[in-house]
Amino acid sequence: MFTGKAALITGAAQGLGKSFASALLKKECKVCAADNNEEKLQATVREFQDIYGENNVMYAKCDVTKEHDLEETFKRAKSAFNRIDIVVNNAGVVDERNWERCLDINLTGVIRGTLLGLKYLRKDLGGAGGTIVNVSSMAGIFPVEYSPAYCASKHGVVGYTRSWAFHPEVVKNGVRLLCLCPAYAKTDILNFQPESPEDLAQAQKSMEALGIMRVEEVSDAFIKLLEDSDNNGSVMSVTKQNTIYWKMPVPKF
Numbered sequence: 001m002f003t004g005k006a007a008l009i010t011g012a013a014q015g016l017g018k019s020f021a022s023a024l025l026k027k028e029c030k031v032c033a034a035d036n037n038e039e040k041l042q043a044t045v046r047e048f049q050d051i052y053g054e055n056n057v058m059y060a061k062c063d064v065t066k067e068h069d070l071e072e073t074f075k076r077a078k079s080a081f082n083r084i085d086i087v088v089n090n091a092g093v094v095d096e097r098n099w100e101r102c103l104d105i106n107l108t109g110v111i112r113g114t115l116l117g118l119k120y121l122r123k124d125l126g127g128a129g130g131t132i133v134n135v136s137s138m139a140g141i142f143p144v145e146y147s148p149a150y151c152a153s154k155h156g157v158v159g160y161t162r163s164w165a166f167h168p169e170v171v172k173n174g175v176r177l178l179c180l181c182p183a184y185a186k187t188d189i190l191n192f193q194p195e196s197p198e199d200l201a202q203a204q205k206s207m208e209a210l211g212i213m214r215v216e217e218v219s220d221a222f223i224k225l226l227e228d229s230d231n232n233g234s235v236m237s238v239t240k241q242n243t244i245y246w247k248m249p250v251p252k253f
Contacts, residue, residue: 003027003029004028004030006029006031006083007030010091013044014037016135016182016185017090017091021048023219023220025057030056030081031048032080034062035061035091044059060076064091064110064113065105065109078120086130086132086133087113087117087120087131088133089109092106092137094189094192096149096195103149106156107153110160114160114177123174127175129173131226132176132177133178133222133226134161134180136157136158137150137182138239140154140158141155141237146200146203158181161179162235162250165177166233166250177233178226178234179234180238181236181246182218183210183237183239183240184207186215190207190212211239213240224236224243235248
C-alpha cells in the first residue's frame with residue numbers, strides 16, 4: 001500500500017511528525033520532512049537517510065504561516081519524488097498568550113496545506129489521487145478550559161477537514177481527507193505554560209486521567225487510519241486507553 005509512494009509531512013523535525021515519517025519510511029514510502037526548525041530537521045533527515053537511503057527522504061525548511069514556504073515545499077517534493085500521494089498537516093503549537101500565532105499555525109497552516117494538497121492530489125488537476133491527514137487533537141472534539149485558543153484551532157481543523165472530505169468534486173477526483181485526534185503524547189508541546197496555577201492544576205489533572213502516550217502509539221494509529229481505505233471524512237481519536245473512530249453524521253439536504 002505504501003511502497004513507492006511519497007508523503008509530505010509538516011512539523012516533521014521531532015515529536016509526532018518525526019514518528020509519522022519514521023512509520024511511513026518503514027513501510028517503504030518516500031518522505032519529504034518539512035519543519036521551521038532547520039537544525040533539528042537536518043539532524044532528523046540525516047538520521048533517516050542513514051537508515052533508509054538518501055533518495056528516500058528529503059527535507060524542506062518550511063514555516064506553515066508563510067504561503068510561499070509551503071508552495072515551495074510542495075514543488076520540491078514533487079520534483080524530487082515525481083509524485084505526492086500523502087499529505088500530513090501536522091505542525092502545531094499551544095500558545096494561549098499569542099493566540100493569533102496559535103491559530104495561524106494550527107488552523108490557517110492546515111488550511112494552506114490542505115488546499116495545496118488538493119491541488120497536487122486531485123486527478124482533474126494532474127494528480128493521481130491520495131490522502132490528506134490533518135492532525136487535530138482530542139481538543140478538537142472536547143472543550144479544554146485551560147487552552148481555549150488551542151481548542152478553537154483544533155475544532156476548526158476537524159470541521160474544515162470533514163467539510164472538504166464530503167465535497168463531491170474532491171471525492172470524484174480520488175482524494176480522501178482524514179482527521180487524527182491524539183490526546184497527550186510525550187512531545188515538546190507538553191512544555192506549554194498555562195495562564196495561571198489553576199489552569200496548570202487542571203492540565204495536570206487531565207494528563208493524569210488520560211495518560212501520556214509514547215509517540216509510537218500515535219503513529220501506530222496514524223498508520224491504521226491510512227490503511228483503512230473506506231474511512232473518508234473520519235475522525236480518529238487515540239488515547240492511552242484506546243483508539244476509536246468518532247461517528248459524526250453528515251446531514252443530508
